Amino acid sequence: MATGSDRLAGAGLVVLSSIIFAYYTVWVILLPFIDNDHVIHSFFLPREYAVLLPLAVALVLLLFIGIFVTFIMWKSRSPKKKSE
Structure with a gap:
């Protein structure tokens, strides 16, 4: 709740x-x-920003998603086993 x-x-x-x-x-x-x-x-604002602002926000969002996925994959990797 x-x-x-x-x-x-x-x-x-x-x-x-x-x-x-x-x-x-x-x-x-x-x-x-x-x-x-x-x-x-x-x-x-001028009309040019109507395209530039959402594009910049989308790029920053994709950057943060990429950083998050990289961080999660890095933390969840298993240690490599040594071959004998």
Whole structure:
């Protein structure tokens, strides 16, 4: 059973993910259809970052997954037996 702090952490992650999803959706899908001189453009980074930021996050995530798998494989290796 989840404790109160687990539920709070889960709810916080859901809220954070929803905010990031809404921001990115407006940035990538809606912003190109709004005039460039509109005030809403001041709340968003340039469009080039819409591709570069997720790519950088994906590369860092793959790096950490690779490090984790390497660490687990290294720790679980069995000692080699000496042949006589």
